[in-house]
Amino acid sequence: MNQTKLIIITALFFTIFSNYSFFDNVLGVYPFEGINIIYVISLSLLLFTFMIFLFTLLSSRYTTKPILIIMLIISSLTSYFMNAYHVIIDSDMIRNAIQTDLMESLDLFSLKMVVYLLVLGVIPSIYIYKVELKFDSLKIEFFRKIKTLLLSLILIIIILFSFSKFYTSFFREHKPLRYYTNPTYWIYSIGDYISKTLKSGKIELKAIGLDAKITNSTEEPKLVIMVVGEATRADHFSLNGYKRETNPLLKKENIINLPNVSSCGTSTAHSVPCMFSIFDRDDYSYKKGISTENVLDVLYHTNKISLLWRDNNSDSKGVALRVPFEDYKRSPNNTICDEECRDEGMLVGLDKYISKQKNKDILIVLHQMGNHGPAYNKRYTKIFQKFTPVCKTNQLEMCSQKSINNAYDNALLYTDYFLSKVINLLKRYDKTHKTSMIYMSDHGESLGEHGLYLHGLPYFMAPDAQTHIGAVIWFGKGNQKTIDSTKEYSHDNLFHTLLGLFNVETKVYKKELDMFKENGTIH
Ligand SMILES: [Zn+2]
Numbered sequence: 001m002n003q004t005k006l007i008i009i010t011a012l013f014f015t016i017f018s019n020y021s022f023f024d025n026v027l028g029v030y031p032f033e034g035i036n037i038i039y040v041i042s043l044s045l046l047l048f049t050f051m052i053f054l055f056t057l058l059s060s061r062y063t064t065k066p067i068l069i070i071m072l073i074i075s076s077l078t079s080y081f082m083n084a085y086h087v088i089i090d091s092d093m094i095r096n097a098i099q100t101d102l103m104e105s106l107d108l109f110s111l112k113m114v115v116y117l118l119v120l121g122v123i124p125s126i127y128i129y130k131v132e133l134k135f136d137s138l139k140i141e142f143f144r145k146i147k148t149l150l151l152s153l154i155l156i157i158i159i160l161f162s163f164s165k166f167y168t169s170f171f172r173e174h175k176p177l178r179y180y181t182n183p184t185y186w187i188y189s190i191g192d193y194i195s196k197t198l199k200s201g202k203i204e205l206k207a208i209g210l211d212a213k214i215t216n217s218t219e220e221p222k223l224v225i226m227v228v229g230e231a232t233r234a235d236h237f238s239l240n241g242y243k244r245e246t247n248p249l250l251k252k253e254n255i256i257n258l259p260n261v262s263s264c265g266t267s268t269a270h271s272v273p274c275m276f277s278i279f280d281r282d283d284y285s286y287k288k289g290i291s292t293e294n295v296l297d298v299l300y301h302t303n304k305i306s307l308l309w310r311d312n313n314s315d316s317k318g319v320a321l322r323v324p325f326e327d328y329k330r331s332p333n334n335t336i337c338d339e340e341c342r343d344e345g346m347l348v349g350l351d352k353y354i355s356k357q358k359n360k361d362i363l364i365v366l367h368q369m370g371n372h373g374p375a376y377n378k379r380y381t382k383i384f385q386k387f388t389p390v391c392k393t394n395q396l397e398m399c400s401q402k403s404i405n406n407a408y409d410n411a412l413l414y415t416d417y418f419l420s421k422v423i424n425l426l427k428r429y430d431k432t433h434k435t436s437m438i439y440m441s442d443h444g445e446s447l448g449e450h451g452l453y454l455h456g457l458p459y460f461m462a463p464d465a466q467t468h469i470g471a472v473i474w475f476g477k478g479n480q481k482t483i484d485s486t487k488e489y490s491h492d493n494l495f496h497t498l499l500g501l502f503n504v505e506t507k508v509y510k511k512e513l514d515m516f517k518e519n520g521t522i523h
Pocket of ligand 1: 230231267443
C-alpha cells in the first residue's frame with residue numbers, strides 16, 4: 001500500500017471512531033433532522049479531508065508511520081477524557097497536564113481508559129506498524145503528495161463554499177464546537193502552548209513594588225494565614241444557602257462569608273498564579289504571570305514580613321519560587337498521612353515557625369488538596385463520610401449524580417474542619433498578634449450538570465459552577481474589620497487586599513481593589 005492510502009484509512013478511522021465528543025456536541029447544536037443532516041455530513045467530510053491534508057503535509061518515508069502512531073495513541077486518551085469528563089484539550093489543559101504530578105494522574109487512571117487506549121490507540125497502531133508501505137521514486141512520491149494536498153484543499157474549499165452560510169455561523173457563533181475535534185484540536189493546542197511558553201524566549205523577571213514599605217509598625221505584629229482552596233464551588237457551601245450543612249464548624253466562628261467571589265481561571269495552573277499577580281482577570285496571561293513579580297515578592301520587598309508557603313496540592317505554580325516553600329504532599333514533611341497526606345498536616349509545627357519569627361509580620365500560605373477531583377472520596381477520612389452512598393470510582397459518569405455530590409460534599413466537610421483548625425490556631429495568637437485568615441478556592445467544579453465534570457473549560461464557556469468559588473475571611477480579636485460581604489469580588493482583589501492587611505505602602509497598591517480599605521473601614 002502507498003502512504004496516501006494509509007493516510008486516508010487513518011483519517012477515516014479518526015473521523016468515525018475518535019470524534020464522538022465532537023459529533024455529540026455538534027448534534028446538540030444542530031439536531032439530526034432536515035437540512036442539518038446535510039450540514040453534519042458535510043462537517044464529517046470536512047474533518048476527514050482536513051485530516052488527509054494535515055497528515056499528508058507531515059508525511060514522508062520516515063515520518064508517516066511514527067506520526068500516525070503517536071496521533072492515535074494520544075488521541076485515544078484525549079477521546080477518553082473528552083468523553084468521560086467533557087473537558088477540552090486546549091493549551092491551558094496541556095499546561096495543567098504537564099504541571100500535574102504522577103499522584104494526580106493516578107487519580108484519573110481507570111480500566112475504561114485502558115480500553116480506550118487499546119481500542120482507539122494500540123490496536124490501530126499495531127496495524128499501521130505492520131502494514132508494508134511501498135515507496136516509489138522520490139519524484140513520483142513528491143508529485144503524489146502535491147496531488148493529494150491540492151485535491152484535499154480543493155475539496156475543503158468546495159465544502160466551505162457550498163454551505164458558506166452554515167460555516168460562517170459554525171465558525172463564528174459556535175466556536176467551541178471545533179475544540180472537540182480529535183486529533184486536530186489537541187495538535188493545535190500543543191502548538192499554541194509551545195508558542196505561548198517555550199517560544200517566548202528567556203523570561204526576564206520584572207520586579208514590582210520595590211518601593212514597598214510598612215510605616216505604622218507600632219502595632220503588634222500581623223499574622224495572616226492565606227488558604228488557597230481547591231475546587232470548592234460557592235453553591236455547595238451551606239454558608240451560601242446550600243441545603244446541606246457543609247460548613248458546620250465555620251458557621252460557629254465569627255467569619256465573614258463572601259458569597260459572590262469569582263475565580264480568575266478555571267484551573268489551578270491558571271488561577272493560582274493569577275490570584276497572586278498584579279494583573280486582573282482580563283489582563284492576565286501565563287507569560288505575564290511568570291515574568292512579573294507577584295504579591296509575595298512585594299511583601300518581601302518590605303523586609304519586614306516573614307513568608308512561608310506550604311503545599312499539599314501539586315506545587316505553587318511558580319508563585320512561591322522566591323520565598324520559602326515546603327512540600328507537604330509527602331511524609332516525612334507531612335506527618336498526617338494515611339492513603340494520602342492530609343491538609344491538616346500543614347498546620348503541624350506552625351507554632352514553632354511563628355515563635356521563631358520574633359516580632360516580624362508573618363504571612364503563611366497553605367495550598368490545600370481540598371476537593372481535588374475526580375476522586376473526591378479520597379479527600380477525607382472516614383469520620384467525614386456523612387453523606388452516603390459515595391461515588392468510589394474516578395469514572396464519574398458511571399456514578400449517580402447523588403453519589404458524586406455526596407463524595408464532593410464530604411470533602412467539603414473536611415475543608416470546613418481544616419479551616420476551623422486554622423482559625424483555632426490563630427486564636428491562640430490573639431494577645432500577641434493581629435491575626436486573620438483568608439480562604440479562597442482557586443476555581444469551582446462541575447459535578448455532572450449538563451454532562452460536565454471537573455473543571456478547566458475556557459472561561460467564556462465555563463458554567464458558573466467552575467468560576468463561582470467558596471471564599472471566607474476571619475479576623476482575630478482586636479483586628480476586626482467590616483466589609484460589604486454581599487458585593488461581587490474576585491481573585492483580582494487578593495493582591496491589593498494582602499498589601500492592605502499588612503499596611504504596605506507602594507505605588508502598585510490600588511486602594512479601590514482592597515476589599516477592606518475601599519469601604520472606609522478603620523484598622
Ligand atoms: Zn485547582
